[in-house]
Amino acid sequence: MLHTPSGGAGSGTxxxxxxxxxxxxxxxxxxxxxVTVSKIRFLEAEGLIEPQRTPSGxxxxxxxxxxxxxxxxRMQRDHYLPLKVIREHLDALERxxxxxxxxxxxxxxxxxxxxxxxxxxxxxxxxxxxxxRAELLAAAGIGEPELAEWESxxxxxxxxxxxxxxxxxxxxxxxxxxxxxxxxxxxxxxxKAAADREAGLVDQVxxxxxxxxxxxxxxxxxxxxxELAGLTAKLHAALVQSALGVRLP
Numbered sequence: 001m002l003h004t005p006s007g008g009a010g011s012g013t014x015x016x017x018x019x020x021x022x023x024x025x026x027x028x029x030x031x032x033x034x035v036t037v038s039k040i041r042f043l044e045a046e047g048l049i050e051p052q053r054t055p056s057g058x059x060x061x062x063x064x065x066x067x068x069x070x071x072x073x074r075m076q077r078d079h080y081l082p083l084k085v086i087r088e089h090l091d092a093l094e095r096x097x098x099x100x101x102x103x104x105x106x107x108x109x110x111x112x113x114x115x116x117x118x119x120x121x122x123x124x125x126x127x128x129x130x131x132x133r134a135e136l137l138a139a140a141g142i143g144e145p146e147l148a149e150w151e152s153x154x155x156x157x158x159x160x161x162x163x164x165x166x167x168x169x170x171x172x173x174x175x176x177x178x179x180x181x182x183x184x185x186x187x188x189x190x191x192k193a194a195a196d197r198e199a200g201l202v203d204q205v206x207x208x209x210x211x212x213x214x215x216x217x218x219x220x221x222x223x224x225x226x227e228l229a230g231l232t233a234k235l236h237a238a239l240v241q242s243a244l245g246v247r248l249p
Contacts (some may be wrong), residue, residue: 084141
């Protein structure tokens with residue numbers, strides 16, 4: 001939980017309670033050690049926060065701005081929601097509406113620090129088996145050209161009926177987030193190819209179970225697939241961390 005200075009009396013915020021961007025960074029880093037000044041400026045540019053400006057142009061953040069920033073970062077980290085969805089959710093709350101947090105894609109436990117590993121644990125059942133094209137565009141905050149480009153690289157693939165499986169929302173959110181660091185869809189083709197190879201390896205192991213005459217054995221294939229998928233994904237994450245010489249908290 002963020003601890004921010006209390007606001008001043010009256011309708012406005014006391015000048016003493018206003019914080020510079022550096023001070024905000026220090027407050028946020030207790031819970032979000034990866035946050036940067038550039039990240040805060042980006043969230044401002046995306047309309048998630050609206051800090052005041054001094055006559056000389058310096059940003060000044062109120063306790064409300066800091067608290068809202070915390071909510072934004074927490075929803076990105078714990079629920080991996082697109083910024084557009086986060087902004088609409090917070091705006092609805094501030095209007096006094098009974099807005100529930102959207103259940104899109106895979107969600108994660110805020111109390112667990114192993115953030116990368118959580119991406120590869122067994123997901124909770126999705127709220128819907130299918131998502132329409134318009135819903136995917138809205139959830140990811142992208143347009144038709146971007147989605148068409150992703151499809152051309154095989155990052156997302158429509159189902160025969162033109163929809164997408166629910167996990168595509170998670171893929172879309174990750175592609176968008178990587179794009180903020182300058183990683184374009186064309187750069188992700190190697191990752192998609194590696195994922196396809198890993199999926200092929202898992203399928204090779206469980207295929208005999210799926211073809212077995214015993215219904216219980218065939219049912220066991222689904223559980224084995226999930227178990228192997230989790231293990232291969234965790235190995236992939238560990239190999240990437242090892243190659244980069246880093247370890248996530």
